[in-house]
Amino acid sequence: MKFIDVVQFAAASLRGSRARTLLMILAMSIGVAAVVVLTALGEGARRYVINQFSSLGTNLVLVFPGRTETAGIGPGMLLGQIPRELSLDDAQALLRSRAVGRIAPLTIGSSQISRNAKNREVIVLGSTYNLLVIRHMSLGQGQFLPAGDVHSSESICVLGAKINRELFGNESGVGKQIRLGDRRFRVIGVMTSQGESMGFNTDEIVIVPVASAHILFNTSGLFRILVEARSRDTIEQAKKDVEIILFARHNGEKDVTVVTQDAVLATFDRILRALTLAVGGIAAISLAVAGILIMNVMLIAVSQRVQEIGLLKALGAPAAQIRNLFFTEAVLLSGVGSAVGLILGEAGVLVIARIYPSLPVAAPWWAVLAAIFISLGTGILFSVWPARSAARLDPVTALAGR
Amino acid sequence: MIELLNISRSFTVGDQQVTALRDINLNIGAGDYVSIMGPSGSGKSTLLNLIGLLDRPTSGVYRIDGGNVTDLNDEQQARVRSEKIGFVFQSFHLVPRLSARMNIELPLMLAGVAVDQRRARVEELLKNYGLTDRADHRPDQLSGGQRQRVAIARATSMRPSVLLADEPTGNLDQTTGREVINLLEQLTEQNVTLILVTHDPALGSRAKRQLHMVDGQIVSLTESSR
Structure with a gap:
């Protein structure tokens, strides 16, 4: 029997029982579409997080005070010491x-901002000129903090877009005076609206020179030091150097934590990849269920077509050929099912992308391949038994329809 | 060309051994017209199935064209069926979803005959059996006589040397039954061996050789002068 005849015969018998065929294709395609859509969502979430991270800056090393000890209580704690703060001089020493390419010290606090009768609570960031560059922020109007001496506590500030709107309406606040707490500040710039990034809305902050923030909040410590390595290759070296410099300055006490952004990113990447795999795996179970369904329906088909099988044997079809026919039917079913499923899945992905444009959804190629392989695999695997039982029928009893 | 030597066939039903055929010895030549008659349960269908290689004897030797086919494996027997034997059944056994044309084409397709060769052969058969204008109808759109004509066309599509017919008129009225028998008898003139199972004496007596079976044995063998 020629291959094309086998395929045509199998296709004809699938067309012969339309409802059954359509239902099986539906089951298979839902399974494949589920794998495609769910992995696309997982992958989308992963890419979203990575994008968010890279919008925070590139080649970053983060320094924060205190050390997360996982090996019990450190000696300092027994003596009742609190971790030494990070000072502005510590930050400058890192250069x-x-x-290390650039650094931006960061102090954070909240304060009351007011202009005439309007006032509200805001988050105040104390930093330097380099924050703008390192964090890839963009300035709308005016200027950012000047690049001069970090110790100078000028009373100048840069407003987030939303703060500006709330205090000055549609006008620009550049050149005007506002009050932060009990001090007067002159607005020198307004940020462009960038929206939320990692749960931190840059539209609702006020940025002042780090020294001014120290005075405002009456501290001398830093919340973070953002360190930008010169290149991707020097990130690890920068991290080591930062540790050595700070330990030396803190009398050998390891009381700071230094992490690279890459390490944080890699962790998220791993978690979200595992999540994608898990979700895809759950969807793959529905494919296996579809495979069992195909087996079931093929078994029913065999019992419904006993006479036909007997006839084929009488007409000179050997067992292998009959096995082949039923096998081809199942493969066609799962093949068409996975093709329809792919189309459905990609359509679903398009719809999601339309509804959530910020989420970069796209089914990873390995998930698409896996879905096709699993659906074809289950189709083939689960058709072996029905095909064998068809081929094994005794022609005499089969012809009698028993 | 068909030789049966001491053929026996027994079945196990429950814990009982039932003998359907006892020690059958039979020789049928090329172009013979043989009818097998007998009451139901006499073993005539079992004999036909054995000759058609759908069943295997419990003991004995079966030769076709001098070659022993008893010991052939499943695949080899399928090939013999495909090349040498045609079946016509009481209930036609047409594939319901396939057109008359495709039903006739089925044995050629299973045997892997080339498409253009197949087409020519099927058109010839459709013409011979007066089915040309019914070629694209499905079996449920055909009358009983037309269905059996399709079945006969299918059985002869591979030009078999033996045609086995099991009550071919059983589901037909008298006139169409007569037509079908005429078609089958015409085939014997082309040197096809026709073996006909029937319980209708009027039909059976038309054959040149008439076998009467009772309890799995051939009790009489009549040679008709016709």
């Missing part, structure tokens, strides 16, 4: 490393 001695060749691997």
Whole structure:
């Protein structure tokens, strides 16, 4: 029997029982579409997080005070010491490393901002000129903090877009005076609206020179030091240098935590990849269920077509050929099912992308391949038994329809 | 060309051994017209199935064209069926979803005959059996006589040397039954061996050789002068 005849015969018998065929294709395609859509969502979430991270800056090393000890209580705690703060001089000292390109010290606090009768609570960031560059922020009007001496506590500020709107309406606040707490500040710039990024809305902050923030909040410590390595290759060197410099400055006490952004990113990447796999795996179970369904329906088909099988044997079809016919039917079913499922899945992905444009959904190629392989695989695997039982029928009893 | 030597066939039903055929010895030549008659349960259908290689004897030797086919494996027997034997059944056994044309084409397709060769052969058969204008109808759109004509066309599509007919008129009225028998008898003139199972004496007596079976044995073998 020629291959094309086998396929045509199988296709004809699938067309012969339309409702059954359509239902099986539906089951298979839902399984495949589920795998495609769910992995696309997982992958989308992963890419979303990575994009968010890279919008925070590139080649970053983060320094924060205190050390997360996982090995019990540190000696300092027994003596009742609190971790030493990170000072502005610590931050400046980091520039001695060749691997470090730029640094931006960061102090954070909240304060009352007011202009005439309007006032509200805002988050105040104390930093330097480099924050703009390192964090890839963009300035709408006016200027950012000047690049001069970090110790200068000028009373100037840069407003987030929303704060500006609330205090000045549609006008620009550049050149005007506002009050932060009990101090007067002159607005020198307004940020463009960038929306939320990692749960931190840059539209609703006020940025002042770090020294001014120290005075405002009456501290001398830093909340973070953002360190930008010169290049991707020097990130690890920068991290090491930062540790050495700070330990030396803190009398050998390891009381700061230094992490690279890459390490944080890699962790998220791993978690979300595992999540995508898990979700895809759950969807793959529905494919296996579809495979069992195909087996069931093929078994019914065999019992419904006993006479036909007997006839084929009488007409000179050997067992192998009959096995082949039923096998081809199942493969066609799962093949068409997975093709329809792919189309449905990709359509679903398009719809999701339309509804949530910020989520970069796209089914990863490995998930698409896996879905096709699993659906074809289950189709083939689960058709073996029905095909064998068809081929094994005794022609005499089969012809009698028993 | 068909030789049966000491053929026996027994079945196990429950814990009982039932013998359907006892020690059958039979020779049928090329172009013979043989009818097998007998009451139901006499073993005539079992004999036909054995000759058609759908069943295997419990003991004995079966030769076709001098070659022993008893010991052939499933695939080899299928090939013999495909090349040498045609079946016509009481209930036609047409594939319901396939057109008359495709039903006739089925044995050629299973045997892997090339498409253009197949087409030519099927058109010839459709013409011979007066089915040309019914070629694209499905079996449920055909009358009983037309269905059996399709079945005969299918049985002869591979030009078999033996045609086995099991009550071919059983589901037909008298006139169409007569037409079908005429068609089958015409085939014997082309040197096809026709073996006809029937319980209708009027039909059976038309054959040149008439076998009467009772309890799995051939009790009489009549040679008709006709």
